[in-house]
Structures are given as C-alpha cells and as structure tokens.
Amino acid sequence: MPLRLDAGAPGFAEAFAGLVADVRASAGDVAADVRAIIARVAGEGDAAVAELTERFDGVDLDAQGWEIGPAELDAALHGLSPELRAALDLAAARIRAFHLRQMPAGNDATDAVGVRTGVRWTPVDAAGLYVPGGRAAYPSSVLMNAIPAVVAGVRDLIMVTPTPGGEANPLVLAAARLAGVSRVFRIGGAQAVAALALGTGRIPKVDVITGPGNAWVAEAKRQLYGTVGIDMIAGPSEVVILSDGMNDPAWLAADLLAQAEHDPVAQSILITTSEVEADAVMAAVEAALPALSTEAVARASWERYGAIITVEALQDAVPLLNLLAAEHAQLMIEDPEPIFAQLRHAGSVFLGRHTPEAVGDYLAGPNHVLPTGRRARFASGLSVVDFMKRTTFLDCSAEGLAAIGPAGALLADTEGLPAHAASIRLRMGNG
Amino acid sequence: MPLRLDAGAPGFAEAFAGLVADVRASAGDVAADVRAIIARVAGEGDAAVAELTERFDGVDLDAQGWEIGPAELDAALHGLSPELRAALDLAAARIRAFHLRQMPAGNDATDAVGVRTGVRWTPVDAAGLYVPGGRAAYPSSVLMNAIPAVVAGVRDLIMVTPTPGGEANPLVLAAARLAGVSRVFRIGGAQAVAALALGTGRIPKVDVITGPGNAWVAEAKRQLYGTVGIDMIAGPSEVVILSDGMNDPAWLAADLLAQAEHDPVAQSILITTSEVEADAVMAAVEAALPALSTEAVARASWERYGAIITVEALQDAVPLLNLLAAEHAQLMIEDPEPIFAQLRHAGSVFLGRHTPEAVGDYLAGPNHVLPTGRRARFASGLSVVDFMKRTTFLDCSAEGLAAIGPAGALLADTEGLPAHAASIRLRMGNG
Known part of the structure; x- marks a missing residue:
C-alpha cells in the first residue's frame, strides 16, 4: 500500500521527514568489485575488457567484433x-533547439583601470556516452545524452553499450546514428567506463562520461571522477505531482x-488539496495497473514507495515540494505560476x-537526465555545459598592473609568498 | 635539475608525453581512513567530530568552543x-565584480506549436567552505571561495577551519567577515567535510562544499560527492609560461x-623560442632562490618538476600547451591573441x-580555484554556478500537446512504457 499522509494530522512532520530521508538504494556495496575492475583495465587494457565482457555479457569481442560499424x-x-x-526526427530537432538556447556566453571587458578580464567557453575534445543494454536501452536516452554533446561542439562522441548475447537494440543504434555519435563499442559495465576514462589500445580515452547505468556503472563513474568529468551520480527516478482536486483521476493515475x-525503486508522490481526489486516484491506479505490460514493476514501486499527501491549501505544499527537491515536479493546478515562483x-x-x-521524457x-534523490538541492540536469569548460583570462596593461599590483604584492607578503610578490613588483620597476 | 627538452630533438615526443602523464601525487591511499571517519561521523555525530578534533588538532572543542563567534x-x-x-577591500570588490558578470541567465520561450520551455537558475540554500589551517591558510582563498557563493545568493555560508593548538589565523577570520561568511567552526579534516555533508547536532548540513584541503579532505569530498555537491578534485598547482625570448629572465624566474x-609538488614549465633565454632563466632562478623565505619548497618543486622546453616557433608551442592543459598559462609574447585563440x-x-x-591569485x-593536473581538459574554475542549480520547465497548452504528443506516445510504445503513452494519450482524448 502506498503511504497516505495528511499534512494536518498529528505526527505528519516526522512521517514526512521519513519520506524525505528514505534512500531508495537498489544495490549493495559494489565499491570493491569496481576498484578491482578499474585496476585490471588500467593494468591490462583491452585484454581485461575482452575477458570481462566475455564473463559478464557472454560476448567474444575478438570473434564478434568490438565495434558496431557505420554500416550497421x-x-x-x-x-x-x-x-x-x-x-525520432521531431524529438532530435526539439532537443537540439532547446539545448542550443543553453549555449553559454563568454565575456570580455576592460575596466576603468585598464585591466581586461573575461571568460571563454570551449567544448571538451571527446565524450563517452554510456547506454545500458537490456530493458533500459532507450533510444530517447541516446538522444538526450548525445545531442547536448554535439551542440556543445564535441568532436568525438564514443558510445559504449553492452550487447548480452550479442544483440544490440536497433532503435538505440538508429538514435545513435541520428544524434551524431562517432563510434559505438559493444562493451558495458564498470569495464567500459574504465576503458573510456583511461583509454586502451582499442577504446579511445575521453574527457567526459555521461549516461545512465546500473550500480557498477555509477560506482565506476564515481571512482573515476577527477580522471574524467562525469554527469551527476543518478539514483532511482521520482515524480511529485501537485493537484488542486480538479483533475481527472485517470490522468493522475x-x-x-x-x-x-x-x-x-522509482517513487511517485501525489500532493492534493482534495481527500476525495486522493481516494479516487488510489482507485484509478488499481484500475489502470492490470492493463499495463509493466504492471509488476509499477505495482512494486507504487506499493513500496508511492505516497499520497493531502494538504489544506496549495500554498501548504510549497515547503513539502522544496524538501522533496524532486527530479520531476508536476503542477497540475489552474494557475501554476505563483507556486512555481516559490x-x-x-x-x-x-x-x-x-x-x-x-512528454518531457x-x-x-528539456533534458530528461535530471538530479534524483533530493539532489536537485544542489545539482542540475544534463546540459551543453557538461560537455564544455570555462577558461578565464586576464590581461593587464602596464597601467593596469600599476593600479592593482601594489595591493596584490602586499597580500602576497602577508601570505608569506615572496616570489608572488616579486613577480608583481619586478614588473612595476621596484623588484 | 629541472627537465630540459628541445622540441626539435629526437625522442622529444616520448619525453614530452612523460611530462604530460606525470602524476604529482602528494599522498598515499587514504580512502580507507576516510571511509572510517565518515562512518563515525554518520553514526556518532558531534561526539565523533569532537574526539577526532582532539586527536588530530589537539583542540578540546567543548572546552575551547566549537565556533568562532561574530565578535572574534x-x-x-x-x-x-x-x-x-x-x-582586502580592493580584492573583494574586484572578485565580486568579476563574478557578478558570471551570473547565469535563465530563459523562457514559447515555440510555434504552443509549447513553452525554459530554464531557471536558483542558489543552493547552504554552502560549506573548507579553509585549511597552518601554512596554507590563505585569506585570498577565503575570498575566492566565499564571494562567488554570496554573489550566487546562498543564504547560509558555513566555514570550517582547523585550529591546531587552538590558534586561528586572524587574516583568515578577517577575510571571512569581509566576504560575508555566516558562521565559522574550528574543525577540519575529513571529519569536518563529513559533518558538513551529513549534518550533526552542532554543524549544519550544507548542499555544496568547496575549498582546498589535504589528501584526507579531498578524498572525503570525493566519497561524499552525490550526497553534496563539491568543487573539482584539486591536485598540486601548475603554471606553463610561453615566452618569445624577449622577456627579462628575472621576471620569468x-x-x-x-x-x-x-x-x-607544484610544477613550473617554461616554453621559449630562445635557447639563450632558457639558459638565462636557469641562472636567474638559481640567483633568485636564496633570497626567498620559501626557498626549500620552491627549490624542491623546481628541481623535481620544473621544465624548460625550447621550440622553433611560437606556433609550435600550441599543441604542447593543449596537451598540458595547464591550470595557469601565461603568454608572455608581443601579440598573445593568435596563440590564445588556438x-x-x-x-x-x-x-x-x-x-x-x-596578480590573478x-x-x-577571476577565481584562483582552478582545475589542475590536466583536468582543464574537462573542468572549469570555481564560479557562481557551483553554488547554483538549473531547473528546467515545460508548459504545454492543449494545442501544444496535440502537436507533439502523438510522436511522444509512439516513442513510449516503442520503449515498452505503456503508462507513459497513456499519460499523453488520455490528455488528447484518446486514452
């Protein structure tokens, strides 16, 4: 049974805090396994990748081919x-148009004392895109990960995807071709992440790795963070829907x-101002479930992690929404702007x-790769800037240095760094 | 002796590749120690922080005070x-002005089919600022870390700094006050990072932790990445200077x-078009070293990691600069723009x-917290956006949904996600 809470009832604060704190972890500690896999790939390169792929995916890379070529x-x-x-064309065009609007602008300005400062953005040279095999092999994820990289101007986009039993999902391959992926390798798991981060004989070393994966993939990205850039550590997905009691329960369900x-381990939460609607949605979910081919998964998630919370007024939902910091927030209300503003x-x-x-998925x-598990408190969805970096620059004229140099040299003295001070003072003719 | 390389000599490519690959690690594997400390703070809270602070810093927090108050x-x-x-006032004002120019702009646009999409930026609620104790306790680092957070609009800025023997650096405290830090705790090490990330009775939980630290601090940030946001994993600092043979060797030194x-373990590299200048700089470094109070450190770095590379022409330095991807690149040449552009x-x-x-330090x-160890390939310096996050939004009119919904529902069918398809089709009156 999903959790039912009434924001006006005694004990609500504690129960709600439990909901916020609930970590929906889907796997145990894989850190040691992943450390061992990374060490093997670092030491043995392609031989380790081939052996691990044979073991985990049952694929003989040397016989069946490491790469899925352009013809395929x-x-x-x-x-x-x-x-x-x-x-797919419509999706690609719309995703491209949205992400083009996110291209960051640099700046370049000279101030009154003659000091020029600014920022320049450039793309990374190469990005690695992890695409899961099996059930979670979604062509939409390929578009959502690859298109921002292409828009950013990344030259080499290397995709890896495991092909258990040798079979690749043709929709995933079509999406890769459409999105502009450069090369596709049939490898997966922590060994694929390690190969992309470190480079091997066959797998090019990349600068950034993005894309969803299981616990091993996520842990490999975490351990290799710093060697390469990564997108956010992703957990199970979640939605919070705010309703004003005027929605069709079937839509909400x-x-x-x-x-x-x-x-x-996904999580669906409804916050509604109507007890009647809450009951109707409970019934509508039960009515809809049997018709779904995904019933088993959906029922497991709903019964273990689902929740319906009733509030007196829409405004009462604002602090709850901010504490939940959800990956997805749907405001199914007549005038969403005042709540959205808060x-x-x-x-x-x-x-x-x-x-x-x-429809957003x-x-x-907008990108469907988004921060989960309350991480929207500090993290953002995937965007073009995940495939770019910012170089700042500084250009002092002799006059500019004369204006700010003395204070800089004094601060260097104070911090006990005499060569810093000298490098400024020598240029002002008083070294 | 610093490394001397000639880009025209046989074997240069291999020697240069070795320079690029050289990892200047300053500590062994502290991962297990840090895991244990985090687990203790997670389990015991303030008691663990107090015990570890007594052990590592010799400070009795309950007797000497956890917090450095506003009066101090x-x-x-x-x-x-x-x-x-x-x-300090000049530095704060200039850093603030530069970072104000980095404030990201959101966007909000409705397309031809009636679908509104956009991006909104908001600050995190609370940021933690780690400031090392001892020799590396720099007031400039306090300004460089705190001011971007304040510009971003962060409400609570919690600083932690170890005070071995009980003494805090008054310049660091002055800079904290000047920059707008909310509270200062006299704790440090992995236990301070864990306390900020997890929250304890006394230490508020924050959303983002930034600031330099030793190997334990860096490892704690890495392990807690995902629980909180962090700035880049930082390694030892480095500079690459490109000279056209027309500079004063004393300035270069x-x-x-x-x-x-x-x-x-810092690294200084000079690339010059002049063999004569290279020799003169070698001599100028030797001449300057004995006068420095920092001689021992500077000499150790220069002799172990310093390098001078001669190239035939400035243009030949471009691929070397891009491979080094240095934290700091100084272009001491007559017209830097053509090289900067590449x-x-x-x-x-x-x-x-x-x-x-x-002077940039x-x-x-511009911020002096910058990516080190070739990480400029994919990472950026600290900026206001490290203290902010991006919320995307989507607003479909009924007409907008009618225009794009059918393609979305078809893609949902293809991915085997029937409730996704239903949530779109029901709203188009054909569920």
Whole structure:
C-alpha cells in the first residue's frame, strides 16, 4: 500500500521527514568489485575488457567484433518505420533547439583601470556516452545524452553499450546514428567506463562520461571522477505531482504509474488539496495497473514507495515540494505560476494540466537526465555545459598592473609568498 | 635539475608525453581512513567530530568552543592595518565584480506549436567552505571561495577551519567577515567535510562544499560527492609560461618560482623560442632562490618538476600547451591573441608581459580555484554556478500537446512504457 499522509494530522512532520530521508538504494556495496575492475583495465587494457565482457555479457569481442560499424548504424536508421523515423526526427530537432538556447556566453571587458578580464567557453575534445543494454536501452536516452554533446561542439562522441548475447537494440543504434555519435563499442559495465576514462589500445580515452547505468556503472563513474568529468551520480527516478482536486483521476493515475513503471525503486508522490481526489486516484491506479505490460514493476514501486499527501491549501505544499527537491515536479493546478515562483529545488517542472512528465521524457526539448534523490538541492540536469569548460583570462596593461599590483604584492607578503610578490613588483620597476 | 627538452630533438615526443602523464601525487591511499571517519561521523555525530578534533588538532572543542563567534571575526577585521584592509577591500570588490558578470541567465520561450520551455537558475540554500589551517591558510582563498557563493545568493555560508593548538589565523577570520561568511567552526579534516555533508547536532548540513584541503579532505569530498555537491578534485598547482625570448629572465624566474613556492609538488614549465633565454632563466632562478623565505619548497618543486622546453616557433608551442592543459598559462609574447585563440584547454590564461599569474591569485577578479593536473581538459574554475542549480520547465497548452504528443506516445510504445503513452494519450482524448 502506498503511504497516505495528511499534512494536518498529528505526527505528519516526522512521517514526512521519513519520506524525505528514505534512500531508495537498489544495490549493495559494489565499491570493491569496481576498484578491482578499474585496476585490471588500467593494468591490462583491452585484454581485461575482452575477458570481462566475455564473463559478464557472454560476448567474444575478438570473434564478434568490438565495434558496431557505420554500416550497421545506417541499416538500423534506414530500417525504422516512417512514423518512428519522423518521431525520432521531431524529438532530435526539439532537443537540439532547446539545448542550443543553453549555449553559454563568454565575456570580455576592460575596466576603468585598464585591466581586461573575461571568460571563454570551449567544448571538451571527446565524450563517452554510456547506454545500458537490456530493458533500459532507450533510444530517447541516446538522444538526450548525445545531442547536448554535439551542440556543445564535441568532436568525438564514443558510445559504449553492452550487447548480452550479442544483440544490440536497433532503435538505440538508429538514435545513435541520428544524434551524431562517432563510434559505438559493444562493451558495458564498470569495464567500459574504465576503458573510456583511461583509454586502451582499442577504446579511445575521453574527457567526459555521461549516461545512465546500473550500480557498477555509477560506482565506476564515481571512482573515476577527477580522471574524467562525469554527469551527476543518478539514483532511482521520482515524480511529485501537485493537484488542486480538479483533475481527472485517470490522468493522475497514469502520471504516477509512468514514473513507477521505470523501476521498482522509482517513487511517485501525489500532493492534493482534495481527500476525495486522493481516494479516487488510489482507485484509478488499481484500475489502470492490470492493463499495463509493466504492471509488476509499477505495482512494486507504487506499493513500496508511492505516497499520497493531502494538504489544506496549495500554498501548504510549497515547503513539502522544496524538501522533496524532486527530479520531476508536476503542477497540475489552474494557475501554476505563483507556486512555481516559490519552488526553490526541482530538477524539472511541468506546468499545468496538459503537461504530463512523459512528454518531457521524449521530445519537448528539456533534458530528461535530471538530479534524483533530493539532489536537485544542489545539482542540475544534463546540459551543453557538461560537455564544455570555462577558461578565464586576464590581461593587464602596464597601467593596469600599476593600479592593482601594489595591493596584490602586499597580500602576497602577508601570505608569506615572496616570489608572488616579486613577480608583481619586478614588473612595476621596484623588484 | 629541472627537465630540459628541445622540441626539435629526437625522442622529444616520448619525453614530452612523460611530462604530460606525470602524476604529482602528494599522498598515499587514504580512502580507507576516510571511509572510517565518515562512518563515525554518520553514526556518532558531534561526539565523533569532537574526539577526532582532539586527536588530530589537539583542540578540546567543548572546552575551547566549537565556533568562532561574530565578535572574534569583527575583532580580526578591525585589527587589520589600514593598508591591508584596503588591499582586502580592493580584492573583494574586484572578485565580486568579476563574478557578478558570471551570473547565469535563465530563459523562457514559447515555440510555434504552443509549447513553452525554459530554464531557471536558483542558489543552493547552504554552502560549506573548507579553509585549511597552518601554512596554507590563505585569506585570498577565503575570498575566492566565499564571494562567488554570496554573489550566487546562498543564504547560509558555513566555514570550517582547523585550529591546531587552538590558534586561528586572524587574516583568515578577517577575510571571512569581509566576504560575508555566516558562521565559522574550528574543525577540519575529513571529519569536518563529513559533518558538513551529513549534518550533526552542532554543524549544519550544507548542499555544496568547496575549498582546498589535504589528501584526507579531498578524498572525503570525493566519497561524499552525490550526497553534496563539491568543487573539482584539486591536485598540486601548475603554471606553463610561453615566452618569445624577449622577456627579462628575472621576471620569468619570479613567475616560475611563484608557482614552485606553493608546494614541493607544484610544477613550473617554461616554453621559449630562445635557447639563450632558457639558459638565462636557469641562472636567474638559481640567483633568485636564496633570497626567498620559501626557498626549500620552491627549490624542491623546481628541481623535481620544473621544465624548460625550447621550440622553433611560437606556433609550435600550441599543441604542447593543449596537451598540458595547464591550470595557469601565461603568454608572455608581443601579440598573445593568435596563440590564445588556438588554446583549447587551460584553467586560466594570463595575456602579455605585464600579467603575472600572481596578480590573478589575489585580486584581478577571476577565481584562483582552478582545475589542475590536466583536468582543464574537462573542468572549469570555481564560479557562481557551483553554488547554483538549473531547473528546467515545460508548459504545454492543449494545442501544444496535440502537436507533439502523438510522436511522444509512439516513442513510449516503442520503449515498452505503456503508462507513459497513456499519460499523453488520455490528455488528447484518446486514452
């Protein structure tokens, strides 16, 4: 049974705090396994990758091929039905347009004393894109990860994806081709992340690795953070929906289940001002579940992690939404703006009754790679800047240095760094 | 002896590759120690922090006070000499002005089919600022870490700094007061990072932790990354100077030593088009070293990690600069722009003969917290966005959903996610 809470009832604060603190971890400690895999890839390179791929995926890379070549990618793209090709094209175009608007602007200005300072953005040279195999092999994830890198101007986009049993998902390959991926290797797991981060004979070393994966992949990214850049550590997905009691319970149920069907440890929370609606949604979820091919996963998530919270007024939901800092927040209310203005922490916000989160998962434009597990308190969704870096610059004229140099040299003296002071004073003719 | 390389000599490529690959690690594996400390702080809270602070810093927090209060901070600020106060004020004002220009702009636009999308930036609620004790307790680091957080709009700025023997550096306290730090705790090490990340009875839980520290502090930040946001994993500092053979060897020597005096594992590299200048700089370094109070550190760094590389032409230095991806790149040449335009990877660039890196360390404006150890390939210096996060948003009108919903629902079908498809189709009246 999902949790039912009433914000006006005694003990609510403690129960809600428990909900916020609940860590939906899906795996045990894999750190030691991952350390061993990284060490093997660092020491043995391709031989380690081949052996681990044979063991975990049952694929003989040397016999079956390390790489999925351009011909196979082209064939996958051309094999799409016209409707599906049009849908992927629309998604790619909309995602590209949204991310183009995120391109950061540099700046360059000279101040009154003659000191020029500024910022310049440049793309990384090479990015690695991890795409899971099996059930979670989503073409939409390929688009969401690859397109920001392409928009950023990344030259080499190296995709890795495990092919257990040798089979790759043709939709994933089609999406890779469409998005502009450079090369695709049939490897996965911590060994693929290590190969991309360290480089091997066959696998190019990249600068940034993004993309979803299981606990081993996430731990490998964490351990290699600093050797390469990574996107945020991702946990199970979640949605919080705020409703004003005026929504179709079937819509709300579908939205809650859309989150739940991702993962048994996904979380769907409804906050509503109506007890009647809360009851109706409980019933609508039960009514919708049996028709879903994903029923088992969705039911497991809903019964273990689902929650419905009733509040007296919409305004009472604001502190709850900020404490939950959800990956996805849907505001299914007549006028979402006043609540949206008070939302400090959320990965992505979906405004109004006709904005189901699912449309954002695919093709509205914003990225679907978002901070989970309350990390929206400090983290952001994937964007072009994850594939870029900022170089600052400074240009002092002799006059500019004369204006600010003495204070700088004094501070260097104070910090006990005489060569710092000398490098300034010598240029002012008083070294 | 520093390394001497000639880009035209046989074997240069291999020798240079060795220089690029050289990891200047300053400590062994502290991961297990740090895991144990984090676990203790997670389990025992303040009691663990107090016990570890007594053990490592010799400070009895309950007797000597956990916190350095506002009166002590005020006293430190008012105790500064007028010259030093003016220098810190100038530095704070210039750093603030530069970082104000980095404030990210959101966006909000509705497209032709009636779908509104955008981005909104908000600050984190609370930031933790780690300030080392002892020799590396620099007031400039306090300004460089705290001011971007204040500019970003962070409400609570919690500083931690170890006070071995009970003594805090008054300049650090003055800088904290000047920069707008909210509270200062006299704790340090991995236990301080853990307390900030997890929260204890006395230490508030923060959302982001920044600031330099030793190997234990860096490892604690890495292990807690994901629980909180952190700035980049930092390694030993480095500079690469490009010279056209027309510079005063004493200036070049001072600049190389300014880097070297930071740390025995800092690295200073000169690339010059002049063999004569190379020899003159070698001599100028030897001449300058004995006068430095930091001689021992600077000499150790220069002799073990210093390097001088001669190239035929300035253009030949470009690929070397990009491979080094240095934290600091100084272009001491007549017209730096053509080379700067080709520099793809650098933390911060210093243009022209009158721009010593040291002036950037203190008060030019750009941040001195920069990516080290070739990480400028993918990472950026500290900025206001490290204390902020991006919330994307989506607002579909009924017409907007009608335009893009069918393609979204088709993609959901393809990925085998029926509740996703239903949440879109129900709203289009065909669930």
